[in-house]
Amino acid sequence: xxxxxxxxxxxxxxxxxxxxxxxxxxxxxxxxxxxxxxxxxxxxxxxxxxxxxxxxxxxxxxxxxxxxxxxxxxxxxxxxxxxxxxxxxxxxxxxxxxxxxxxxxxxxxxxxxxxxxxxxxxxxxxxxxxxxxxxxxxxxxxxxxxxxxxxxxxxxxxxxxxxxxxxxxxxxxxxxxxxxxxxxxxxxxxxxxxxxxxxxxxxxxxxxxxxxxxxxxxxxxxxxxxxxxxxxxxxxxxxxxxxxxxxxxxxxxxxxxxxxxxxxxxxxxxxxxxxxxxxxxxxxxxxxxxxxxxxxxxxxxxxxxxxxxxxxxxxxxxxxxxxxxxxxxxxxxxxxxxxxxxxxxxxxxxxxxxxxxxxxxxxxxxxxxxxxxxxxxxxxxxxxxxxxxxxxxxxxxxxxxxxxxxxxxxxxxxxxxxxxxxxxxxxxxxxxxxxxxxxxxxxxxxxxxxxxxxxxxxxxxxxxxxxxxxxxxxxxxxxxxxxxxxxxxxxxxxxxxxxxxxxxxxxxxxxxxxx
Amino acid sequence: xxxxxxxxxxxxxxxxxxxxxxxxxxxxxxxxxxxxxxxxxxxxxxxxxxxxxxxxxxxxxxxxxxxxxxxxxxxxxxxxxxxxxxxxxxxxxxxxxxxxxxxxxxxxxxxxxxxxxxxxxxxxxxxxxxxxxxxxxxxxxxxxxxxxxxxxxxxxxxxxxxxxxxxxxxxxxxxxxxxxxxxxxxxxxxxxxxxxxxxxxxxxxxxxxxxxxxxxxxxxxxxxxxxxxxxxxxxxxxxxxxxxxxxxxxxxxxxxxxxxxxxxxxxxxxxxxxxxxxxxxxxxxxxxxxxxxxxxxxxxxxxxxxxxxxxxxxxxxxxxxxxxxxxxxxxxxxxxxxxxxxxxxxxxxxxxxxxxx
Numbered sequence: 001x002x003x004x005x006x007x008x009x010x011x012x013x014x015x016x017x018x019x020x021x022x023x024x025x026x027x028x029x030x031x032x033x034x035x036x037x038x039x040x041x042x043x044x045x046x047x048x049x050x051x052x053x054x055x056x057x058x059x060x061x062x063x064x065x066x067x068x069x070x071x072x073x074x075x076x077x078x079x080x081x082x083x084x085x086x087x088x089x090x091x092x093x094x095x096x097x098x099x100x101x102x103x104x105x106x107x108x109x110x111x112x113x114x115x116x117x118x119x120x121x122x123x124x125x126x127x128x129x130x131x132x133x134x135x136x137x138x139x140x141x142x143x144x145x146x147x148x149x150x151x152x153x154x155x156x157x158x159x160x161x162x163x164x165x166x167x168x169x170x171x172x173x174x175x176x177x178x179x180x181x182x183x184x185x186x187x188x189x190x191x192x193x194x195x196x197x198x199x200x201x202x203x204x205x206x207x208x209x210x211x212x213x214x215x216x217x218x219x220x221x222x223x224x225x226x227x228x229x230x231x232x233x234x235x236x237x238x239x240x241x242x243x244x245x246x247x248x249x250x251x252x253x254x255x256x257x258x259x260x261x262x263x264x265x266x267x268x269x270x271x272x273x274x275x276x277x278x279x280x281x282x283x284x285x286x287x288x289x290x291x292x293x294x295x296x297x298x299x300x301x302x303x304x305x306x307x308x309x310x311x312x313x314x315x316x317x318x319x320x321x322x323x324x325x326x327x328x329x330x331x332x333x334x335x336x337x338x339x340x341x342x343x344x345x346x347x348x349x350x351x352x353x354x355x356x357x358x359x360x361x362x363x364x365x366x367x368x369x370x371x372x373x374x375x376x377x378x379x380x381x382x383x384x385x386x387x388x389x390x391x392x393x394x395x396x397x398x399x400x401x402x403x404x405x406x407x408x409x410x411x412x413x414x415x416x417x418x419x420x421x422x423x424x425x426x427x428x429x430x431x432x433x434x435x436x437x438x439x440x441x442x443x444x445x446x447x448x449x450x451x452x453x454x455x456x457x458x459x460x461x462x463x464x465x466x467x468x469x470x471x472x473x474x475x476x477x478x479x480x481x482x483x484x485x486x487x488x489x490x491x492x493x494x495x496x497x498x499x500x501x502x503x504x505x506x507x508x509x510x511x512x513x514x515x
Numbered sequence: 516x517x518x519x520x521x522x523x524x525x526x527x528x529x530x531x532x533x534x535x536x537x538x539x540x541x542x543x544x545x546x547x548x549x550x551x552x553x554x555x556x557x558x559x560x561x562x563x564x565x566x567x568x569x570x571x572x573x574x575x576x577x578x579x580x581x582x583x584x585x586x587x588x589x590x591x592x593x594x595x596x597x598x599x600x601x602x603x604x605x606x607x608x609x610x611x612x613x614x615x616x617x618x619x620x621x622x623x624x625x626x627x628x629x630x631x632x633x634x635x636x637x638x639x640x641x642x643x644x645x646x647x648x649x650x651x652x653x654x655x656x657x658x659x660x661x662x663x664x665x666x667x668x669x670x671x672x673x674x675x676x677x678x679x680x681x682x683x684x685x686x687x688x689x690x691x692x693x694x695x696x697x698x699x700x701x702x703x704x705x706x707x708x709x710x711x712x713x714x715x716x717x718x719x720x721x722x723x724x725x726x727x728x729x730x731x732x733x734x735x736x737x738x739x740x741x742x743x744x745x746x747x748x749x750x751x752x753x754x755x756x757x758x759x760x761x762x763x764x765x766x767x768x769x770x771x772x773x774x775x776x777x778x779x780x781x782x783x784x785x786x787x788x789x790x791x792x793x794x795x796x797x798x799x800x801x802x803x804x805x806x807x808x809x810x811x812x813x814x815x816x817x818x819x820x821x822x823x824x825x826x827x828x829x830x831x832x833x834x835x836x837x838x839x840x841x842x843x844x845x846x847x848x849x850x851x852x853x854x855x856x857x858x859x860x861x862x863x864x865x866x867x868x869x870x871x872x
Contacts, residue, residue, distance in 0.1 A: 317756075319755060319756065338758070338760060339755065339756070339757075339758040340758030340759070340760065341758075342758075343757075343758050349756070351756060353752075356750065356752050356753070357752045357753060357756045358753065358756065359750065359753055360746055360749035360750030360753040360754075361749075361750065362749050362750075363745070363746060363749045363750065363753075367742070367745070367746065368753075370742065371746065371753070371757040372757055372758065374739045374742045374743070375739045379739065383738070383739075384733075384737045384738060385737050385738060385739060385741075385742060386737075387736075387737075
């Protein structure tokens with residue numbers, strides 16, 4: 001498994017993986033259309049594209065989880081057919097999925113050797129050998145992991161390293177990572193990149209599936225860009241810029257760091273005082289959070305997932321009970337009010353999980369857009385809901401927010417992620433509620449839609465509404481917020497005006513370092 | 516997320532469902548076809564000519580002599596199917612239909628026996644009391660779910676048995692027919708009966724049940740309440756997010772469901788033989804056949820009615836088939852079960868998921 005060629009000469013890469021003419025067809029969608037991809041030993045290769053461009057499909061072809069309709073794979077110079085992920089693993093290809101596949105109740109070592117356990121005679125698992133093997137790997141790659149720690153006690157970033165160890169233990173020479181930084185702090189992401197560089201230096205090939213320009217530029221040697229299922233370009237990273245990549249992804253030149261003009265704050269709309277929300281154990285998920293959102297301003301809450309923002313929002317919108325503290329909406333206390341009551345008093349909410357929470361996937365677009373309006377403006381004579389009114393209402397939102405859909409009867413789950421998001425945001429904005437809580441408003445949305453959504457949020461603020469924005473994207477927080485709060489470990493650890501909130505300071509606060 | 520965008524990757528090893536299987540109608544057609552094909556094979560296996568058997572089945576269901584019997588069987592099956600479809604529409608299962616049906620019958624019986632009102636008013640009162648009895652008993656199961664943490668599936672099913680036993684006790688002891696050794700109540704007083712139509716074998720109860728089906732259709736499609744029920748069924752988390760109060764909805768939906776079951780029970784007692792006979796509402800399997808029909812149609816109002824009619828006709832026609840061809844009438848139960856099994860597996864396939872998430 002050791003590759004003696006440590007000279008990482010990226011100018012003349014030796015192809016380890018050659019995908020040629022990969023075509024994958026889903027019902028109604030050409031997910032991959034004759035895509036080529038080369039991976040060389042010793043390179044970190046970024047595979048990027050907007051949502052729906054076909055990145056995940058291509059990765060799953062390489063991982064054996066999806067057989068292409070046409071196209072070939074050469075692995076280490078030999079034509080290969082992968083019928084399943086098990087084949088791929090046997091052939092030396094491993095993948096770290098977005099959702100980790102670990103047993104929380106087992107130790108790091110047990111998780112790493114699972115499926116490829118060293119055995120004693122008589123087929124008994126050799127635990128000591130397993131521990132040794134894992135400890136060796138940890139040392140060799142400088143991963144800083146305790147083989148005996150239980151996975152459930154580990155933070156997300158560390159769990160990811162366990163996933164990588166699993167692949168190394170099985171001798172993977174090609175590693176695929178699907179959106180690996182989605183769950184990491186900036187600091188953790190840097191550590192991951194260091195590990196990846198080490199793996200590449202050893203002669204392994206790393207395929208990094210991502211849509212974040214910054215990390216492509218920071219870590220990759222080459223980039224393959226997909227758009228609408230086709231490969232638009234392959235670039236050497238050192239010869240490219242963020243603007244080039246964005247153009248290759250979208251076909252447009254985009255101004256990536258738009259900072260919108262500041263708002264003009266007025267009366268307080270949302271007041272949160274000493275709000276505490278119970279967590280899983282004895283430690284509260286939200287610990288005495290206090291802040292105010294005024295009319296005409298966007299207050300951004302930054303933080304890595306799992307630091308209490310989700311619970312804070314749930315308590316504000318009424319989906320989770322507050323243990324103590326006070327929440328006031330336009331001066332009236334709503335701390336324990338039911339959701340319907342809060343909405344009536346002027347709260348709209350764009351949830352992080354648009355598929356499960358913000359919409360009923362199998363319900364039609366018209367039905368989804370009617371939520372919250374179905375007991376008011378959409379009622380016709382004798383209190384009946386008129387289908388024409390529903391359709392007209394849906395059409396208004398679809399046209400206003402440029403939702404691309406065949407018709408209003410299409411199940412919302414059949415739309416692309418960006419269009420679902422525009423539809424849900426359109427519905428919530430249409431309430432014209434004094435307070436909008438927007439959670440990860442552009443997660444998994446392509447760049448074109450990101451700009452449209454940002455512009456909508458700013459316009460909503462400028463119309464005199466209060467916006468509470470929760471996002472893990474620093475650029476989003478900085479681009480939109482009039483004030484920035486940072487959540488860490490259940491507490492609001494920092495509050496800055498937009499001028500004071502530099503990326504560096506926010507990043508440190510998100511990682512729990514200084515305030 | 517279950518979006519069919521290019522990023523969605525079906526798990527390894529799952530065959531892609533064909534175009535046919537991507538519509539509910541296609542799945543239902545496949546399920547019914549499978550049931551019929553396997554039923555034919557079983558028939559042939561018993562040495563019966565399937566064509567003769569099916570002809571007998573059709574005559575048994577729709578022949579001029581048999582149609583009234585079929586319709587009187589359609590009434591409770593259709594009623595129960597609609598009753599059980601309503602919670603199903605909200606993603607909830609009411610397994611206590613039998614208890615609610617029997618309590619409705621008992622409520623109507625007691626009213627009919629002891630009401631001081633004139634007969635026509637007594638009939639109306641009996642229908643109301645039966646409906647209320649079923650509704651409140653089902654609402655009790657819902658309260659167990661929302662306030663005591665007993666899952667509805669369990670609370671509704673388990674509450675069913677004491678209700679059935681209570682009715683059984685009543686007709687054996689306090690309300691027993693003194694002139695008979697059978698466990699049955701006294702006959703209702705003369706005049707306390709639902710009027711009949713046509714040749715006298717179809718009760719206006721059938722009209723009432725059809726009215727219930729029509730009401731369910733309108734409520735489901737055209738009212739805010741129906742909208743909230745559908746959204747709760749399609750996405751429970753979405754419904755709470757949108758401000759729908761699930762515990763309250765559960766109680767209301769169950770009350771509607773149990774009320775209709777109780778109404779069906781009352782209608783049955785107010786028709787021939789105008790008394791409550793222990794087990795008479797249980798052994799014909801009205802509730803379970805109705806539940807199967809509702810499942811088959813995914814609780815869609817009109818679809819449920821069509822499926823209920825289909826199952827009722829199948830069950831009713833089976834008597835004639837048994838008489839003519841010696842093929843056991845349980846065969847139709849096999850067909851019904853197969854339809855449901857195929858349906859369950861292919862809708863699982865439709866979702867493209869190998870197991871729980």
